[in-house]
Amino acid sequence: VFERGWPSAPEPWxxxxxxAPMERIAAxxxxxxxxxxxxxxGGQLGASLEACxxxxxxxAEASNATRDALAWLEGSAHPSVDNLADWLLVSQLQLGGSAPAAVLAEANEEGITVRIAKADGQKCERCWHYxxxxxxxxxxxxxxxxxxxVLG
Known part of the structure; x- marks a missing residue:
């Protein structure tokens, strides 16, 4: 099994x-x-979906690469699914604005400030988002x- 290697994607794919946008989103x-x-x-969160x-x-960081990556994601054919919150595996995402009331963690790296707080609301039994x-x-x-x- 291990000697077979990984399948390669067809060239048209x-x-x-x-x-570039995917590398930025991964970063x-x-x-x-x-x-x-x-x-x-620290015991403040369990799953990442508990987070805002x-x-x-x-x-300086609002560079073309980051702007292009976010614009590409917003222009997805499925914007209600393919959004940055889903790529980050969190329930809620806020770009800019005032800081959440109860910040659990904060860091600034590469010109990006990340603040983590508990997500508002309750857990959905189907998708587990708050x-x-x-x-x-x-x-x-x-x-x-x-x-x-989705269920109609």
Whole structure:
């Protein structure tokens, strides 16, 4: 089994123009994961979906590479699914603005300030995201609006 190696993707699937935005998103995810892990090891959070993340970019870091990566993600064919919060595996994400009330962890690396707080709301039984609209849907009182829409 180990001698077979990994299958390679067919050449038509390769899209070199996506390498730069994906590398930037992976770097953001690593940065956020370091802070999430510090909260987990301190017993402040369990799963990453319990978190609300705030990202603040300094003027220097608001570079074309980061802007392009975020714009690419926002322009996805499925923006309700392919968004930065889902790539970071957190329930809530805030870009800029005022800091959350109860910050559990904060770090500044590479011109990006990451703040971690507990996510608002309750846990959806289907997707496990913490959302504020749980209990507002009579047909599915334990699900979030996104899951209710999927189930119809």
């Amino acid at each position: 390769r899209q070199p123009q996506l390498e 953001l995810r690593a940065l956020v994961n370091r802070q999430l892990e510090s909260c987990r090891s 993340v705030q990202l603040e970019f300094s003027a 959302e504020t609209d749980i209990g507002q849907h009579s047909s599915h009182p334990t699900l979030c609006g996104r899951c209710v829409a």
